[in-house]
Amino acid sequence: MIPQRSPSPIAGPSASGGQYDLPANHFLNLQPSFAQSTELYPSGAPTTSAHESNGLAPNTASLASADFDVDVRTGFLPGSKNVERLEGKYAVWEEALDAARGTEVGDGLIVGGQREKERLWRDAVNTMPIVDIHELRSLPLLRRAHVVLTFLAHFYAHTTPASTTSSSSEKEPIPIPACISVPLLKVSPMLGLPPVLTYADTVLYNFLPSNPAVAPSASSNLPSEIITTFTRTRSEEQFFLISALTEIVGAEALRLMRQSLDELFLADEKALRRLTVYLRRLAQQIDKISDVTMTLMKEVDPEEFYHLIRPWFKGGDADGPTSAGWDYLGLTTSGDPEDLTSSVAESSSTAGKRGKLFSGPSAGQSSLIHAIDIFLTVDHSPTEEERAEAMAAIEDPSQSHITVDSTPVSSDAPAPSVPSHGHGHGHATAVPRGEATFVQRMLQYMPLPHRSFILHLSTHPTPLRPLVVHYAHSHPALATAYDGALESLRRFREKHMRVVSLFIVQQARRSPSERVRKMMGLQPETEEERALAEEKGKTVNINEIRGTGGSALFKFLKRCRDNTTKAMVKPSGAGYELE
Numbered sequence: 001m002i003p004q005r006s007p008s009p010i011a012g013p014s015a016s017g018g019q020y021d022l023p024a025n026h027f028l029n030l031q032p033s034f035a036q037s038t039e040l041y042p043s044g045a046p047t048t049s050a051h052e053s054n055g056l057a058p059n060t061a062s063l064a065s066a067d068f069d070v071d072v073r074t075g076f077l078p079g080s081k082n083v084e085r086l087e088g089k090y091a092v093w094e095e096a097l098d099a100a101r102g103t104e105v106g107d108g109l110i111v112g113g114q115r116e117k118e119r120l121w122r123d124a125v126n127t128m129p130i131v132d133i134h135e136l137r138s139l140p141l142l143r144r145a146h147v148v149l150t151f152l153a154h155f156y157a158h159t160t161p162a163s164t165t166s167s168s169s170e171k172e173p174i175p176i177p178a179c180i181s182v183p184l185l186k187v188s189p190m191l192g193l194p195p196v197l198t199y200a201d202t203v204l205y206n207f208l209p210s211n212p213a214v215a216p217s218a219s220s221n222l223p224s225e226i227i228t229t230f231t232r233t234r235s236e237e238q239f240f241l242i243s244a245l246t247e248i249v250g251a252e253a254l255r256l257m258r259q260s261l262d263e264l265f266l267a268d269e270k271a272l273r274r275l276t277v278y279l280r281r282l283a284q285q286i287d288k289i290s291d292v293t294m295t296l297m298k299e300v301d302p303e304e305f306y307h308l309i310r311p312w313f314k315g316g317d318a319d320g321p322t323s324a325g326w327d328y329l330g331l332t333t334s335g336d337p338e339d340l341t342s343s344v345a346e347s348s349s350t351a352g353k354r355g356k357l358f359s360g361p362s363a364g365q366s367s368l369i370h371a372i373d374i375f376l377t378v379d380h381s382p383t384e385e386e387r388a389e390a391m392a393a394i395e396d397p398s399q400s401h402i403t404v405d406s407t408p409v410s411s412d413a414p415a416p417s418v419p420s421h422g423h424g425h426g427h428a429t430a431v432p433r434g435e436a437t438f439v440q441r442m443l444q445y446m447p448l449p450h451r452s453f454i455l456h457l458s459t460h461p462t463p464l465r466p467l468v469v470h471y472a473h474s475h476p477a478l479a480t481a482y483d484g485a486l487e488s489l490r491r492f493r494e495k496h497m498r499v500v501s502l503f504i505v506q507q508a509r510r511s512p513s514e515r516v517r518k519m520m521g522l523q524p525e526t527e528e529e530r531a532l533a534e535e536k537g538k539t540v541n542i543n544e545i546r547g548t549g550g551s552a553l554f555k556f557l558k559r560c561r562d563n564t565t566k567a568m569v570k571p572s573g574a575g576y577e578l579e
């Protein structure tokens, strides 16, 4: 039975007399779904595919429901303990990962794979058996499997020397051996993730709280340890850990958003007063997310981040439109129902081809800021002009080719089956790839339940902004509180731009110090090389620098910041310029 709620003055009652007009795909209008029992999983397979909109509703009535894998205490971080190590027949994966990481900083593999050490490691991986995934019978085990297999895939891809992956005429896709790709391609759809390292792997499934015996919490049991890194450096651990800390701070923001949405349904005098209070608290919570983010500036070494850590993150699309991609060996492609590479996030232009173009991880894949954007009705969907610009780039891929940064974007055109951030657009739209669509594209890199959560939020029948506009004159405190929350979000984006400026833009302009060169396995730089690098650094064009998720940084981050200001009922002045 559909729960009865007081009608909102914005959405209004339906013609059918007092009943509420909910979109057909709204969760309150759908039949609940239940996990299907299978031979392997008698109490229901640990898949999240029940949330796909195949006519069934998520078995939930709340934004904080466990059915979206959103925990009231931990937000998008799992409420249950992350598995630290797989055992039994899966120990072979962990052992390969141990060998790749070494036992201390500087002891692990190095990007580029020029040394005997990397070749020996890859040879050993090539002899590993293909292990079936049948004994991964819980979500924490499946998550750890995704973490281990994607770290292995990135270690393998980035230690494969360029000479063996390219011929003079056409580049060959980088092979991901079957012992990694077959289990990875089976585990990934069970989590609703692509077969590539994501933010979920580096952050959500990769931390332990100070007391691992009890659930993490923002007040008493904060994330304090990272399970897996590429480099074993403190900088890499802190980079992941600080992201986990933003997520736990975000749990309170999610709680405030859920309470606010309940008030939106009511929208009487009392509800409007409460909503005002919740929005003020949300602003404070967003400020806390900013404060945690800014701790990156002192905890993470920018040089180590840019030169040592970040290159491991690159996905198969790292060389832009000309990327050869990654070849997931062991499964046949094109039209085969077993072709799991054609699942989420893959670009349509590579469907059926061997080289798959998935992007590497980015904090832009975190569901938290996406959720706050949708709740506050910040619209990141492309304008007509941007859509046309991106379509033009498809016709002439050279327009979007990147030469400066090592993480370029391709200009192919996937049709994401995800909503834009504008309210009421819960259907799929064919949009070209580029910074205008980055936000939508990143949704495909989130675990499926979190994507469902975002979809659910974006199809909420009573979005916040129209209500605030409606009451702006009669309830000015509400409008001020709403703008205050947006102002906090704008501040977050400004601070984040400072982080990006230090960690990417400034590092792209100078060559690494001798200390970091040594960590990268490079010989000391000659005077001549240094002078050349300095010259090259001067010519770095900020407009050409790309993020790991493939966005044109400067333009994209500014656009996200400006979209935030646009949503304000009474907008304020200009802001920080990335330099």
Ligand code: HEM
Pocket: 239, 242, 243, 246, 289, 293, 296, 300, 305, 361, 362, 363, 364, 365, 366, 369, 370, 493, 496, 499, 500, 503, 504, 546, 547, 548, 549, 550, 551, 553, 556, 557, 560, 561
């Ligand atoms: C060293 C630290 C960081 C660097 C270098 C960095 C870099 C970037 C880059 C390059 C992008 C552009 C998208 C891409 O192509 O990847 C981006 C986007 C984004 N990042 Fe970060 N980031 C950092 C930390 C964080 C943290 C801690 C958060 C979480 C609160 C965060 C949240 C976001 C969001 C939400 C976006 C999407 C753009 C937006 O909504 O404004 N980032 N980041």
